[in-house]
Every structure is written in structure tokens, then in C-alpha cells.
Amino acid sequence: QKEVEQNSGPLSVPEGAIASLNCTYSDRVSQSFFWYRQYSGKSPELIMSIYSNGDKEDGRFTAQLNKASQYVSLLIRDSQPSDSATYLCAVRGDKIIFGKGTRLHILP
Amino acid sequence: DGGITQSPKYLFRKEGQNVTLSCEQNLNHDAMYWYRQDPGQGLRLIYYSQIVNDFQKGDIAEGYSVSREKKESFPLTVTSAQKNPTAFYLCASSPTGLSNQPQHFGDGTRLSIL
Numbered sequence: 001q002k003e004v005e006q007n008s009g010p011l012s013v014p015e016g017a018i019a020s021l022n023c024t025y026s027d028r029v030s031q032s033f034f035w036y037r038q039y040s041g042k043s044p045e046l047i048m049s050i051y052s053n054g055d056k057e058d059g060r061f062t063a064q065l066n067k068a069s070q071y072v073s074l075l076i077r078d079s080q081p082s083d084s085a086t087y088l089c090a091v092r093g094d095k096i097i098f099g100k101g102t103r104l105h106i107l108p
Numbered sequence: 109d110g111g112i113t114q115s116p117k118y119l120f121r122k123e124g125q126n127v128t129l130s131c132e133q134n135l136n137h138d139a140m141y142w143y144r145q146d147p148g149q150g151l152r153l154i155y156y157s158q159i160v161n162d163f164q165k166g167d168i169a170e171g172y173s174v175s176r177e178k179k180e181s182f183p184l185t186v187t188s189a190q191k192n193p194t195a196f197y198l199c200a201s202s203p204t205g206l207s208n209q210p211q212h213f214g215d216g217t218r219l220s221i222l
Contacts, residue, residue, distance in 0.1 A: 004150075031208065042215070043214060044151075044198070046211075049210050090211075092207045096211065100148070100149055100150040101150065
């Protein structure tokens, strides 16, 4: 059974600090990795894609991938209250598998 | 504006009734997907289609049916055989079914039982 694991949270982070969200996956042949943000009652919104080991930065967001450790993370710098949401990790090999998400709460 | 349109936003089903959820995209994407999301749960794949007139079952297809007669449209029918249909239903699409392409989601349909 291929799995994607995330800590359900809630993860509470002070405004302006760095939020670190983690995800592990079981399928070693996974090739593509995505982070989605989902506000309460809304649909998921793609915020980052990463395909190779290392870091990928986009504005305040940095995705980190370590295929050897089967680990992908999302860092949010200068956290804002508007970042409060559930973050879904998605891993794609022969099919895409979503984690259950981590609830992030930015404390004003 | 290009995007994925799901309708209705809210839907109520009576016992023994079939209901159909609409999903239309104008992104010219080949691949389309239906997911179900329950509170506190991840997304579970119901059905997917990588090309017109072809679709495959996902992980929880029982009690659901789909069609893909047009590239733009991928309606989902929740049949009376689905005994626990209350959930948030999400339609997604991607340019093709290739693994390096992310999926983009519509706004969802929230289905409840009367």
C-alpha cells in the first residue's frame, strides 16, 4: 500500500516566523511532488511543484526534496495570518497519492 | 478565464435517488479526475479519464459512475448504491496523465443527504 504521511497538526507558528511542513512517502519510484494549500471549505490550490533533489524557491515558499530519505518539505518564510490553511502533500509515481494534510495556524 | 467549473456548489440527495455532479474545463486538458474528501481526510480517487471515451476506476469507485463523451466534460453520477455519499466532491484536470504534471481543481460540490 503506497502511502503519503503528514502530521495532521495543528501546527501553530507566530506571525513572521518560518513554518516547516513535512511529508514522507513510501513509493521509491515516485517522480513528482506537489504542495497544495486548502482553505477551510475551499478546494486545493497548487502552490509548489518539485521534481529533483534539493531546494526550489518561489517567493516566500521553499520546497525541499530528498529522494534517498523519501522526504519532502515545505518552508514558509515570514508567515502571515493568510497562510493559515491545511497543506496537502501529493506524490506522483504511476498515480498520484495525497496526504491527509497538515493544519497550519499562524498566530497574530 | 480558463478553469474548471463544477456545479452545483451544494447538492442534496434523497434516499434512493441518483444525482449527477457536473465538471467542465476549458483548459484543453486531456486528463480529468474525480475525488471525494471527507472531513479530516485526504483526497480519495473515484474515477479518472486520460482521454475521451475512456475512463478507469479509482480507489473508491463503487456506487459511482462517470462518462467522458467530450474532452471538456466529465460528469459524475452518485447512484443510490452509494450508501454514504455525504462528502465534498472535487473535480481536477491535468494537461495529460503524465506524472510530471500537477492537477488543478475546481471549486467543488458539497453533497448532503436529505
